[in-house]
Amino acid sequence: MTMERIYIPTLGRINDQVTLNKLPKTYQKIVTLVVQQKESKQMTDLYQDMVENIMVVDDDIGIAKTRDEICRHAGEIRFSMIDDDVVFYRRNQKYQGKDSNMDKSKRMATRGDLKDMFEDINEKMDDTTREKGYIHLGNRRKDLPPSDKRLHDNVFFNAIHHIDGKKLNDLLNDMGDESDKLWTRTKVGEDANFIFEYITRGYENIRYDEFPAYWGCYQDGGCALFRDSEMHNSEHRKLQEYWNQKGNFVVNRKNITPRGNIGEIEEYTHRIRNARRYYLNISGEKHERINT
Numbered sequence: 001m002t003m004e005r006i007y008i009p010t011l012g013r014i015n016d017q018v019t020l021n022k023l024p025k026t027y028q029k030i031v032t033l034v035v036q037q038k039e040s041k042q043m044t045d046l047y048q049d050m051v052e053n054i055m056v057v058d059d060d061i062g063i064a065k066t067r068d069e070i071c072r073h074a075g076e077i078r079f080s081m082i083d084d085d086v087v088f089y090r091r092n093q094k095y096q097g098k099d100s101n102m103d104k105s106k107r108m109a110t111r112g113d114l115k116d117m118f119e120d121i122n123e124k125m126d127d128t129t130r131e132k133g134y135i136h137l138g139n140r141r142k143d144l145p146p147s148d149k150r151l152h153d154n155v156f157f158n159a160i161h162h163i164d165g166k167k168l169n170d171l172l173n174d175m176g177d178e179s180d181k182l183w184t185r186t187k188v189g190e191d192a193n194f195i196f197e198y199i200t201r202g203y204e205n206i207r208y209d210e211f212p213a214y215w216g217c218y219q220d221g222g223c224a225l226f227r228d229s230e231m232h233n234s235e236h237r238k239l240q241e242y243w244n245q246k247g248n249f250v251v252n253r254k255n256i257t258p259r260g261n262i263g264e265i266e267e268y269t270h271r272i273r274n275a276r277r278y279y280l281n282i283s284g285e286k287h288e289r290i291n292t
Contacts, residue, residue, distance in 0.1 A: 003118045003162070004077040005052070007070045009034040009063065010084035014042050019086045020050065024111040034070055036060070064190035067161075068183040076165040078125060083159045086215045088114060088139070093210070095146040106142065109211065117211045124206055125164045131285055135167040135203040136195070142212035150210035153289055154199060156270040157207045158191035159215045171198050185242065186235040192250070192270040196243050199275040202283060229263030236268050247278050 008019050008031055020031060031051040035043045040056045048054060057069055070081055088109035094100040109117070124134045138157035140147070172179040175197065185193045195205065240250035248271060255267040279285070 002078065002122055003080060004030065005074065005079040006031045007034055007055070007074070007079060007081045008032070008084050009066045009070065009081070010043070011036055011039070013084055014039060014046065017047070017084060019082050019084050020047070022087050022108075024114065026111060027114060034066060062187050064184045064187055067190055067194075068180075071163065071165075071168060071183070074163070074165050074168075076169055078122065078162075078164055081161040081163065083215055086160060086213050088117070088211060088213045089142050091142075091146055091210055091212055093150075096148060096150050096210075105146065106212065113211070117208065120208075121162050125167075130204055131283075132170075132202045133164070133167060133204065134206055135164050135171065135198050136205040137162040138205065138207045139211055139213040140207055140209045142214045144212070147209040151206050151208050153206050154204055154272055154276045155207050156192060156195060156272045157205075160213055161191075161194075167203060171201065171203060174201050186239050188232055188235045189239045189268075193239060193243075195270070195272055196249060196275050199272055200246065200279050202279050202285070204276075205272075229259070229265050232262065232265045236266060240268065243275075247274050249275050249278075 006023070006027060008017075010017065010033060017033075020028060020033070023031065028050050029052055032053040032055050033043060033047055033051055034055045034057060036059045037056055038059050040054065044054050055070075055073060057066055061069075067081065089106045090102075090109050090113040091106045092100055092102050092104065095105075107113075121137050124137060127133060134153075139160045140157065172182065175182060181193075182197055183190045183194055199205070236250070236252075240252065243249040251269040251271060253267040253269055256264050257267055258264050
């Protein structure tokens with residue numbers, strides 16, 4: 001199987017479609033822009049000739065519910081769900097102890113780089129050596145220091161989600177009556193809840209350092225249109241209360257950080273490997289980390 005569709009949820013950035021405009025035309029042709037009803041006419045007029053499809057969701061449903069609707073729309077295909085302000089890069093392989101393959105430490109990803117990335121994603125999703133396999137892959141932020149590994153498994157990431165729809169449907173079946181909480185247990189922090197749900201059930205993830213990406217945080221538009229510090233803090237406390245019944249998964253770092261128009265927010269760490277250890281303890285499975 002190959003990556004069949006790229007969903008880009010977008011709000012409040014009608015004339016500032018960074019992700020879409022930075023993707024090569026080859027990939028624009030498989031993009032579905034996910035827009036709210038109130039922006040659907042403008043977005044259709046501007047972008048219908050660039051993309052495969054425009055998916056309209058109800059107004060003001062929030063990012064968690066939007067992600068849930070995207071995943072259910074995708075069904076069993078392999079797809080990417082990428083925030084609307086993302087730019088992909090490729091990091092110099094010298095950081096993994098290989099010969100340098102570019103003049104700089106990293107470069108903006110070319111069409112060939114993205115092809116390499118998506119092919120590698122498909123190979124990882126095809127991997128049958130893990131018990132339940134890699135359901136979810138993502139990308140490291142480019143402004144973080146480079147790693148000596150090209151990828152890491154069972155860690156936290158957000159903004160960019162490459163998902164195996166077949167495994168996702170299996171996960172929803174595993175969750176039973178709780179399946180409607182996969183993305184919507186909280187209004188924000190939904191990325192972490194999604195990861196905890198599948199990690200504690202034996203599915204795994206990968207985050208690429210070789211293909212880092214830049215995206216804005218707490219900027220105008222997007223989640224900033226409905227999220228404020230009170231919502232951020234209360235929803236993360238709710239996430240912490242729920243998941244810490246199983247272990248030390250969500251940690252309040254006791255830092256209060258000003259974030260633009262949103263205000264002062266509490267900073268949290270999501271300890272995904274603690275969730276993986278929780279699963280290994282209850283299942284008896286042996287875990288070996290990938291070593292590349």
